[in-house]
Amino acid sequence: MKINIVALAFLLYSLHVNAQEKLAEKLQIYVQKFNANDNEAVINNIPNKAAYEWMQTNIPLLDCPDKEIEQTYYFRWWSYRKHIKSSPEGTLVTEFIEPVKHAGKYNSISCALGHHLYEGRWLKNNAFLKEYIDFWLYHADKGQSKPRFHQFSSWLPDALLAYYKVNPDTQYLKDRLSDLDLDFEKWEKERKSKNGLFWQYDVQDGMEESVSGGRKVHNMRPSINSYMYGNAVAIAAIAKLVSNPGLEKKYSTYAQSLRQLVLDSLWDKEDQFFKTKLEKGPLHPTREAIGFIPWYFHLPPDKKAYGKAWLQLPDTAGFNAPWGTTTAERREPTFRTRGTGHSCEWDGAIWPFTSSQTIRGMANYLSDYKKNKGIDAQDFYEQVHKYAKSHVMNGKPYIGEYQDEKTGEWLKGDNPRSKFYNHSTFADIIIQDLIGIKPQTNSVLEIKPLISKDKWDYFALTQLTYHNRNIAVYWDATGERYHKGKGLTIYVDGMMSLQQKDLKNCKINLK
Secondary structure, three states: OOOOHHHHHHHHHHHHHHHHHHHOOOOOOHHHHHHHHHHOOOOOEEEEEEEHHHHHHOEEEOOOOOOOHHHHHHHHHHHHHHHOOOOOOOOOOOOOOOOOOHHHHHOOOOHHHHHHHHHHHOOOOOOOHHHHHHHHHHHOOOOOOOOOHHHOOOOHHHHHHHHHOOOOHHHHHHHHHHHHHHHHHHHHHHEEEOOOOOOOOOOHHOOOOOOOOOOOOOOOOOOHHHHHHHHHHHHHHHHHHHOHHHHHHHHHHHHHHHHHHHHHHEEEEEOOOEEOOOOOOOOOOOOOOHHHHHOOOOOOOOHHHHHHHHHHHHOOOOOEEEOEEEEEEOOOOOOOOOOOOOOOOOOEEEEEHHHHHHHHHHHHHHHOOOOOOOOOOOHHHHHHHHHHHOOOEEEEEEOOOOOOOOOOOOOOOOOOOOOOOOOOOHHHHHHHHOOEEEOOOOEEEEOOOOOOOOOEEEEEEEEEEEEOOEEEEEOOOOOOOOOOOOOEEEEEEOEEEEEEEEOOOOEEEEO
């Protein structure tokens, strides 16, 4: 029997379109639910009445059997949309939905800038993020009584490169390279110690009242040093992309030097963890979740000794609590003792800011390190599921500032300023880490899923915009969910580009 290739292609395309329509219906149900729960006290660029249309047009659509993950995925996009705000100096993405006293103009805060860019890069229409980047580079400090961009630690160059890997625009990178160079040098003048490491107050690391930190001490923390390493690596990569060998060499050399300093100075060989070096003294004895941040930027070498740090994550005496990852190890004698004197505590309570950083570091470790002993994809899935499940208050979807690690209580209560707190990522974790879309600077779609095939029988991620192409990924163990055959099927611009039996790593050349 002869196969009509044209007819078969049309059938497969029709099945793909039908799957898209079902996902759009699912999205509409979620949006109606979220809108019904919201009094919409603050309205920025996209009101609730336009939320469905905006999301249906812009976000990648997800279908999966884990309903906590699925609901939280849509809820976080619905919430992110609330923070997109116009200003006289470009479009911004806010952190707090309500105005707060410590913000700069237009309620801007730089603390979660990197998170905002990593999350927002997956939107189809995301050109506004360039305005947001330019606001911080060129406008945020003008007319202000104190610096606003450097009010908090930042991994802007790294996040800009991450944005480019999804939405390539070489000219934009080229036009901003010299300013990234100048800004890095400014960080050196402001925060570089004589020993070459960077220091930061814990509050300006976005981490108030930590175990190891302080508001007046110049401690050298794994967080800011990892950010600066990641920024140096990113500037070197950007310089290479735009053919600037001088800056490429400058920052690749700098990155390797800083990396060695971090390994030599912040790694505790006995406790097998990255720790904070005190301004006047040795390493602080306590393990804190900021010790996982180096893997966010692939700083540690692929050696078993460093990988042992991850054994602390599933340990209930370490960072494993019923509601998520604690910000300090639970065996620490002063764990959760600072909350009575200040409204924010990073000495143990769960912060989504840290949870999303830790999960990304864990994903990088599992996906990119060959000697990743001690934890596996099942541990990773448990972290992601627990993080998703924590997005709740009074039985309704919620994202706030920080939580009790045992009860899940949001420690700010139902404070209007804390609602829809845009201080972390979630969709980015599902897309890049769980499903495993690994963005590249070249025209290659690489997928390295961290979902074991015995965990999910199916999932779909569709209308994903990547390198200006429309990507749809389907996993169907039985072939009965999406009717495209058994296994992993990938569409590019509506046409099937790959089909394989197993849920495993793969690559597609998009050229």
